Amino acid sequence: MRSSVEIYTLETGTSRIVWQTEQLVEAPNWSPDGQSLVVNGDGLLYRLALTAREPILIDTGFARQCNNDHGISPDGETIVISDKTEFGKSAIYLLPAEGGAPRLVTRNLPSYWHGWSPDGKTLAYCGIRDQVFDIYTIPVDGGDETRLTFGEGRNDGPDYSPDGKWIYFNSSRAGRMQIWRIRPDGSDVTRITDSEYGDWFPHPSPDGKHLLVLSYDGDVFDHPRDLDVRLRLMNPDGGNARVLFELFGGQGTINVPNWSPDGKEFAFVRYEPVPSEV
Template identity: 55%
Template structure:
C-alpha cells in the first residue's frame, strides 16, 4: 500500500503532493499555525512539517493502537485521539499537542472522536451503546455523554460548524447514506444531500462557507479504503455539490477535520492501487 499525503488548493483547483510513503498513513489534520499536518500510521501519530516533509512520531505514551480518528483543539494545544490499547476497543483520550501521557475522556467503548466545538469545551464523536453507532457529545474533561441522534442505522464523522451552531455528520437510513446537520442540543435535524452517492465525512471550512466531503459510488457499503471516490465541495447552507477530484481512496482520505486555518486548502490522503 503506497500512500500520498496531498493538499487541494481551492483558488487554483490544483493538488500539491506533500509526502509519498510505502506505509499506510491516514487522516491528516492541519495544525493551527498552518505549518504542519498530523497523520496516523502504524498505530501512532506523526507530525509532517510542510517546509521539510517527513514523518516524525508524536509521543502518545501507552496509546499504541491509535486509529484514524484524531484531531487538534481550537487553541492548538491538545490532541484528541481514539485508541484501543487499554480496553481492547476504541476510547477517546487527550494529550498535549507535542506529545505526552494520554488522559481518558470517555468511560465507555467503543467511542471514536471526530469533532471539537469551537470554544474547545466539547467533543463530538460516534459511539455504539445500543446496537447502532450514533452521534454523541461529551465535555473535553470527561463526564456524562449526551446522545444527539438516536434513529439512524449508522452515523459517522460528526464535525462542528465554525460558529458552533451545527454538528454535521453522515447518517444512514434505509440503505442511503447522506450528509445531515443537527443542533448540538439534538434539535432541528436537516438532510443536506439526497443524491445517489454514498456520502461520508463532511467537514465545514473554518470561514463557514464550504463543506468538503467524500462521495462513494452508489451501492458501496460502509466506508472502505480501496475504492474509486470523489472529493466534493458544497455550500455550507446546502446546494449542488462540485466534484473537485476523483481519486483512489476512501477510508483514511478525510476521516477527520483537515482544512487549512485560512480555509484556502484542505489536506487528504490517496492511495496507490498497484501496491
C-alpha cells in the same frame, strides 16, 4: 508509493504533494498555526511539517493502537486520539500537542472522535452502544455523554460548523448514506445531501463558506479503503454541490477535520493499490 499526502488549493483547483511513503498513513489534520499536518500510521501519530521531508513521531504514551480518528484543539495545545490499547475497544483520550501521557475522556466504549467545538469545550464522536451507531458529545474534562441521535440508521462522522451552531454528520436513516446536520442540543435535524452517492465525513471549512464531503459509489456499503471515490464541495446548506476531483482512496482520505486555518486549502490522502502477490 502506497500513500500520498497532498494539499488541494481551491483557488487554483490543483493539488501538491507534501509527502509520499510506502507506509499506509491516514487522516491528515491541519494544525491551527498552519505549519504542519498530523497523520496516523501503524497505530501511531506523526507530525509532518509542511516544510519538512519526513514526519516526526508524536509521543502518545501507552496508546500504540491509534485509529484514524484524531484531531487538534482549536488553540493548538491539545491532541485528541481514539485508541484501543487500554480496553481493547476504541476510547477517546487527550494529550499535550507536543506529546505525552493520554488522559481518558470516554468511559462508554467504543467511541471514535470526529469533531471539536470551536470554543474548545466539547468533543463530538461516534459511539457504538449495543451495535447501534449514534452521535454523542462530551465535555473535554469528561463526565456524562450526551446522545444526539437515537438509532435512526447508522450515524457517524460528526464535525462542528465554525460558528458552533451545527454538527454535521453522515447518516443512513433515509437509506443510502447521506449528510445531515443537527443542533448541539439535538434539535433541528436537517438533511443536507440527496445524492446518488454514499456521502461520508462532512467537514465545514473554517471560513464558513464550504462543506467538503467524501463520496463513494452509491452501492458501496460502509467506508472501505482502496476504491475509486470523489471529493465533493458544496455550500453549507448542500447547494451548489460539485465534484472537485476523483481519486483512489476512501477510508483514510479525509476521516477527520482537514482544512487549512484560512479555509483556502485542505489536506487529503490518495492511495496506490496494494501490489498483488504472484
